Amino acid sequence: MKRKRTNSFNSSQQSISSIITRSKSKAAKFYLPEHCWEHILRLLGDNPLRDDEEDPYKYVSLVCKQFLSITNRLRCYLSVEDHHTPPLLRRLFERFTITILDLSSYDGNLDTLLCEISLFPLKITSLDLSDQPTIPAIGLRYFSQKITTLTSLTCTSIHAIHYTDLVLIADCFPNLEHLALNDCDDISEEGIGHVLRRCCKMTHLDLDGCSNLKMTIHFEVPNLKVLDLSMTKVNDDALFVISKNCRGILQQLLENCHDITEKGVRHVVENCAQLQEINLRNCSNVNSDVLVSLILSRPSLKNVTTPHRYPFNDKEMELLLRQGCNVY
Structure with a gap:
């Protein structure tokens, strides 16, 4: 009896061992x-x-x-708020690879905070300073000396942002590719011009809601791909100059621009040979009747938002669909 039980036990042990071996082999395959x-x-x-x-x-x-x-x-994303003390920030920066830093909800001294953040060996690529009362000039200058990897800066709804602030931004971050200044009422054409001259890699410029801005670009900006001038005072003459100097634009956003007509739209369509999208929603002075011919004259166009819900006829829709253009 003992020998039988021993044999049975050994047999069971071998079976279990065999199953484990096969399982490990299968696990290794996956x-x-x-x-x-x-x-x-x-x-x-x-x-x-x-x-x-x-x-x-x-x-x-x-x-x-x-x-x-x-x-x-x-x-990689971190939003810093008032309860984030320096010791806590240190632990977060040591544990995570933070590249996107959002300071829009911080109510303390931004200059001090930026100086403290600069002490860490970070590779921040995107910084958000939105909804702050002013640009933290001292902190940004110190930040830029320590962190040189920034390519995207968002400064929306900063109402006290002046020419000197834009000069500071351009001088501190010459490698900027994306700059958002939405709803900043006090920015000037001269300040934007300084940024574009200094930041030669700029591809995205967002000026949506800068209602006092009459924007013109009098020099070549070959790398600019996305230009948002919605709710600005841009007009036909300005669009002519901009489209001549920014021929590589892929997206031109002009929503609620009431000073432009189909003449300005034609400038953009004719001069920007790679144009893929144009937004004309609520552009009350643009005659929708000429849009079909404009769209068909630029085969690269894939998305067009019309000023009003223009009732295209069957033939027009067929031509647009053949070109692969979505019209809204």
Whole structure:
């Protein structure tokens, strides 16, 4: 009896060992290297259907230490608020690879905060200073001396932003590619011109809501791809000059620009040979009747927002669809 039980026990042990070996072998076949998991989790974070306030890595990071390590590297956005003290900031900067810094909700002394942040070896590429009363000149100057990787700056709804502030921005961050100055009433054409001359890599310029701005660009800006002049005082003459000097524009946004007519639109369509999108919503002085001929004259156009809901006839719709252009 003893020998039978021993044999049975040994047989069971061998079976279990065999199962474990086969399982390990199968697991090895399905093993993914860390860079593959990083790519998968990055796609999870970029999901457009996700709620903006939902942390895409919250539950994934609980699965295992490997996923926690990877998601820590992928958490690149940080919004700093008043309760973020220097010791807490230090721990956050040490744990995560922060490249996008949002200071729009900070109510304290921004100059002091920017100087403190500059002490860390960071590679910030995007900085948001929106909804602040003024530009923190001292802090930005010190920040730019320590952190030279910034390519995107957002300064929306800063009502006390003047020519000297724009000169400071251009001198501190010559590698800027994206500048947003939405709803800044006091900015001037001269200040914007200084930025564009100094920041030769600029591709995106957002001036939406700068209601007092009469914008003209009197020199070549070959790299500019997206220009948002919605709700500004731009007119036909200005569009002629801009389109002559910014021929590489892909997106021209002119929503609620009441000083332009179809003449100005024609300048843009004719001079910007790569134009893909133009937005003319609520441009009350643009005659919609000429839009079809303008669109068809620029085959690169793929998205056009008309001033009003223009009733295209069947033949016009057929021509537009053949060109692959979406009209709204």
